[in-house]
Amino acid sequence: MGHTRLYRNGKLVAEGFPVADVSEHVKDPSAVVWFDMCTPTEEDLLAISEELGLHRLAVEDALQRRQRPKLDVYDSHMFLNVYAARFDASSGQVDVADAAAFITSNALVTVRKTEDFAIDEVIRRWDESPSLAKHGVMYLLHGLLDYVVDSHFDAVEAMDEQVEKLEEKVFGDEVVGRDEQRFAFELRKSLVTLRRVVMPMREAVNTLLRRNGSDSEITPYFQDVYDQVLRATEWTDSLRDLVGNIRETQLNIQSNRANMVMKQVTSWAAIVAVPTLITGFYGQNIPFPGYGHPLGFWTSMVLIVGVSGTLYWAFRARDWL
Known part of the structure; x- marks a missing residue:
């Protein structure tokens, strides 16, 4: 059957x-x-x-x-x-x-x-x-x-x-x-x-x-x-x-997300490089303008904040941050 x-x-x-x-x-x-x-x-x-x-x-x-x-x-x-x-x-x-x-x-x-x-x-x-x-x-x-x-x-x-x-x-x-x-x-x-x-x-x-x-x-x-x-x-x-x-x-x-991450990392690395450069320069053991005076300290601070801020806003304008 x-x-x-x-x-x-x-x-x-x-x-x-x-x-x-x-x-x-x-x-x-x-x-x-x-x-x-x-x-x-x-x-x-x-x-x-x-x-x-x-x-x-x-x-x-x-x-x-x-x-x-x-x-x-x-x-x-x-x-x-x-x-x-x-x-x-x-x-x-x-x-x-x-x-x-x-x-x-x-x-x-x-x-x-x-x-x-x-x-x-x-x-x-x-x-x-x-x-x-x-x-x-x-x-x-x-x-x-x-x-x-x-x-x-x-x-x-x-x-x-x-x-x-x-x-x-x-x-x-x-x-x-x-x-x-x-x-x-x-x-x-x-x-x-x-x-x-x-x-x-x-x-x-x-x-x-x-x-x-x-x-x-x-x-x-x-x-x-x-x-x-x-x-x-x-x-x-x-x-x-x-x-x-x-x-x-x-x-x-x-791929676009990876590129965006790389741009952000690169942008922050560029911003961090500015104070590193300035503090490294002012850390030299030789006389320079403002050496041994408060003027040298404030000059370095102004440069760090000014250049870093300029880079930050430039990167934001390009949508990198």
Whole structure:
């Protein structure tokens, strides 16, 4: 017993039946079958490939990891590879879970590489729109793509919130620490990862739109998915550029702050050098104007205060202090 469903004439008539019964249901032209396989072996896929007439290359792609998102069209079926995404706001990392799907005229077989791909969310989308079940496999495929694209959109939306927090920290009064810098680096890596799984989805969904042009009733639903793909793609690209700009701005601000500190230190050093110079000169053991008289002391004090004050106001006027 596993994730299995049987639709007949647009109605859900059975679910949770053994996978062994799938071959009998597939023979019925009025039936639409879905079943799910999680971490299957090569023998498992070869068994269903004989039943459904799957291409050998498609079976190999379903077993391999890190395939790019794509839609391959064969004579008797289509092969789809997709990635669901989930963003962890605490670490700034995005986790992706890949899944494959074999699409025939009356069957959809999903192959998950990991349990992280939430197939229950796909089932929930099917249950929320039972009126579309009359469209057969395209109805099932739409629910699968809708979950995948929504996960991309949720991830990029969560990343956008973190980018806004980074902006506030960069332009705040507090100095950005190592943890914030590490988080910004992880966020940029996550955006690159997300872009790799979002960008190819445009081509895959667009291909489905072109091939499904005859079914005008369900086409708007695929068009909506395509629009979401475009929005997620553009949003991901803009956030990636924005994070890079934030990092450059952060470095510029740090450089400006360092320059300001150096100017202040240099200015105070110049002011302190004046009394040091004067007292050093008057500390010589040779006669000079005012030597041995109070006049010499007051002359040195006037020079110290006058020259130091002049330097202080000159530096303040240049915004160095």
